Amino acid sequence: MTSATAISAESLVKNFGTNRALDGVEFSAREGRVLGLLGPNGAGKTTAVRILTTLLRPDAGSASVAGHDVLTEPHAVRRSIGLSGQYAAVDENLTGRENLYMVGRLYGMNRPDARRRAGELLDGFQLGEAGDRIAKGYSGGMRRRLDLAGALVARPPVVMLDEPTTGLDPRGRMDTWRLIAELVDDGTTVLLTTQYLEEADALADTIAVIDHGRVIANGTSNELKSLVGGERLELVVDEATELDTAAEVLAGIGSDTPRVDAQSRRLQVVVNDGSKSLIEAVRRLGDSGIEVHDVGLHRPTLDDAFLSLTGKPTEVSGNGGTTDVAEPEGAATAERAEWGGRQ
Amino acid sequence: MTVVPPSLRDSSVVAWRNLLNIKRNPDWLLSGTVQPIMFVLLFAFVFGGSLGGGRYREFLIAGIFVQTVAFNSSFTVIGLTNDLQKGIVDRFRALPMSRVAVLLGRTSSDLAVSLLSVVIMSLCGLLIGWRLRGDPTDVLTGYLVLLLFSFAMSWVGAFIGLISRTVEVAQSAGLLWLFPVTFISSVFVSAESMPTPLRVFARWNPITVNADALRELFGNPIRVGMPPPSSWPAEHAVPYAVGSSLVIIAVFVPLSVARYRRVASR
Numbered sequence: 154m155t156s157a158t159a160i161s162a163e164s165l166v167k168n169f170g171t172n173r174a175l176d177g178v179e180f181s182a183r184e185g186r187v188l189g190l191l192g193p194n195g196a197g198k199t200t201a202v203r204i205l206t207t208l209l210r211p212d213a214g215s216a217s218v219a220g221h222d223v224l225t226e227p228h229a230v231r232r233s234i235g236l237s238g239q240y241a242a243v244d245e246n247l248t249g250r251e252n253l254y255m256v257g258r259l260y261g262m263n264r265p266d267a268r269r270r271a272g273e274l275l276d277g278f279q280l281g282e283a284g285d286r287i288a289k290g291y292s293g294g295m296r297r298r299l300d301l302a303g304a305l306v307a308r309p310p311v312v313m314l315d316e317p318t319t320g321l322d323p324r325g326r327m328d329t330w331r332l333i334a335e336l337v338d339d340g341t342t343v344l345l346t347t348q349y350l351e352e353a354d355a356l357a358d359t360i361a362v363i364d365h366g367r368v369i370a371n372g373t374s375n376e377l378k379s380l381v382g383g384e385r386l387e388l389v390v391d392e393a394t395e396l397d398t399a400a401e402v403l404a405g406i407g408s409d410t411p412r413v414d415a416q417s418r419r420l421q422v423v424v425n426d427g428s429k430s431l432i433e434a435v436r437r438l439g440d441s442g443i444e445v446h447d448v449g450l451h452r453p454t455l456d457d458a459f460l461s462l463t464g465k466p467t468e469v470s471g472n473g474g475t476t477d478v479a480e481p482e483g484a485a486t487a488e489r490a491e492w493g494g495r496q
Numbered sequence: 497m498t499v500v501p502p503s504l505r506d507s508s509v510v511a512w513r514n515l516l517n518i519k520r521n522p523d524w525l526l527s528g529t530v531q532p533i534m535f536v537l538l539f540a541f542v543f544g545g546s547l548g549g550g551r552y553r554e555f556l557i558a559g560i561f562v563q564t565v566a567f568n569s570s571f572t573v574i575g576l577t578n579d580l581q582k583g584i585v586d587r588f589r590a591l592p593m594s595r596v597a598v599l600l601g602r603t604s605s606d607l608a609v610s611l612l613s614v615v616i617m618s619l620c621g622l623l624i625g626w627r628l629r630g631d632p633t634d635v636l637t638g639y640l641v642l643l644l645f646s647f648a649m650s651w652v653g654a655f656i657g658l659i660s661r662t663v664e665v666a667q668s669a670g671l672l673w674l675f676p677v678t679f680i681s682s683v684f685v686s687a688e689s690m691p692t693p694l695r696v697f698a699r700w701n702p703i704t705v706n707a708d709a710l711r712e713l714f715g716n717p718i719r720v721g722m723p724p725p726s727s728w729p730a731e732h733a734v735p736y737a738v739g740s741s742l743v744i745i746a747v748f749v750p751l752s753v754a755r756y757r758r759v760a761s762r
């Protein structure tokens with residue numbers, strides 16, 4: 154049984170003056186799935202979310218949510234969605250409870266229902282204790298949770314979360330991940346934007362990688378990883394002075410330009426022959442008198458995928474090892490962008 | 497339960513939320529209460545003292561009421577631009593609520609603030625010797641005329657808030673326009689000594705006429721130490737005051753609603 158499409162965006166274009174924020178963005182999510190929009194700051198994620206939530210009109214293209222066109226049936230779209238924007242839109246002079254009660258009333262709930270739902274959500278988001286305090290005194294994490302709770306008040310079939318974990322501490326982020334996972338268990342369709350690769354990897358069923366207003370790749374986390382090609386050989390050398398020689402040696406073995414992180418003396422290269430390549434690398438490095446540590450093979454991370462697709466590292470790196478990396482080959486980038494156009 | 501139109505229900509939720517905000521924000525309450533007291537005392541004693549004592553003071557009060565509720569329209573500007581800036585309006589716009597509710601809720605809660613200002617000013621006026629001399633129906637009508645004018649001015653404020661590019665622009669624009677509009681009137685001095693264009697403006701200015709209408713309904717002196725007003729608006733003060741407020745509402749409600757539909761978060 155194939156489920157229906159809950160979110161779809163087709164050739165969305167949006168200009169702000171001469172700045173093209175969206176340049177033909179396309180993506181879709183099926184009912185009950187999590188779609189991750191992954192991209193660096195300024196990629197166009199928020200603009201896409203604002204169009205899908207009827208806050209902004211696209212200059213071209215179309216979009217629909219829960220079967221309703223955002224341009225022709227905006228009211229029906231609003232009835233079907235819950236939004237938690239990039240910056241928590243919490244009313245600071247109201248208590249947490251009053252904030253949620255108000256949202257419930259504005260979704261058309263009657264007073265007792267709105268009151269009950271506000272209480273449920275406060276408990277579910279660990280705001281029960283703080284529920285009757287003015288939100289001005291809330292921490293950043295509490296505001297974020299309150300805003301998230303606001304998106305769920307009416308149990309909408311589609312929930313849009315714009316960078317729900319940005320600015321949260323690691324625990325807050327884990328809590329939010331758990332909440333999102335619970336949502337999906339209930340059959341809710343979630344669109345989630347993020348700059349965190351691990352986040353998209355952990356939560357999203359499908360990921361659209363956005364850069365400069367375009368979807369440059371589109372697929373499951375695994376599909377994206379396989380884009381980057383084979384396994385990666387990673388190793389650490391003893392001395393910083395050995396980096397150049399080691400990079401030369403690895404260039405002769407791997408199938409792309411080795412990435413070098415001078416600070417941690419770490420080198421990385423894509424290899425095609427797995428352990429054979431590994432043994433060969435260690436042997437040749439030994440011949441050159443270079444001692445290696447932490448040598449190993451790993452499947453490419455989403456981080457690697459992003460680097461290959463955009464030609465630059467993301468702001469937030471999954472494994473902390475992508476500073477000062479070499480540019481990937483232009484040809485490979487173009488080829489992968491092509492793949493992104495389909496699907 | 498009776499069926500309340502969604503737009504009114506949503507507006508009342510927004511107004512409830514606005515009033516909670518005002519109640520919990522002392523700055524706001526201060527502008528809504530202390531400012532009117534200051535206006536009454538300052539104008540009554542600074543102008544009243546030099547221009548004719550008790551009777552002039554009684555004449556002035558209605559003008560101060562009108563001027564104060566006109567200035568209260570800047571609360572609408574500030575409240576709305578704050579909500580726009582903080583993303584609260586975005587939250588509202590993504591909800592399946594009535595499109596006019598954010599504006600109607602705001603102008604309604606500001607009407608409540610004006611009502612509070614008017615009550616305070618009335619008490620303050622009574623303390624310094626002002627009296628309501630009209631019959632009760634007229635007095636009540638007078639207050640309703642004043643509140644209608646306040647509501648109309650609030651919609652002008654809503655429009656200013658929605659067309660301003662930044663909060664700072666909105667705040668100064670929301671106040672600046674009120675100075676010429678309230679002072680080029682015969683609220684405090686006779687318009688007859690003004691140059692012709694100003695005199696014509698002052699005569700037809702709703703501020704002038706609302707003050708005249710209140711004086712008539714409250715049984716206060718219409719003019720003190722000035723030639724009696726002889727223009728058409730002055731002779732039909734009550735209907736003209738009500739009519740001008742209705743025209744302002746009829747113009748600025750659709751303008752603001754249209755603008756609200758297009759406004760993006762700033």
Ligand SMILES: Nc1ncnc2c1ncn2[C@@H]1O[C@H](COP(=O)(O)OP(=O)(O)O)[C@@H](O)[C@H]1O
Nearest residue numbers: 169172174192193194195196197198199200201
């Ligand atoms: N209201 C706006 N006015 C002008 N430019 C905007 C506006 N909103 C976004 N932009 C621009 O559009 C581009 C995409 O922004 P945005 O969608 O916020 O990206 P992201 O959410 O991925 O960080 C950026 O270059 C940004 O500066």
Ligand SMILES: [Mg+2]
Nearest residue numbers: 198199200239
């Ligand atoms: Mg954003």
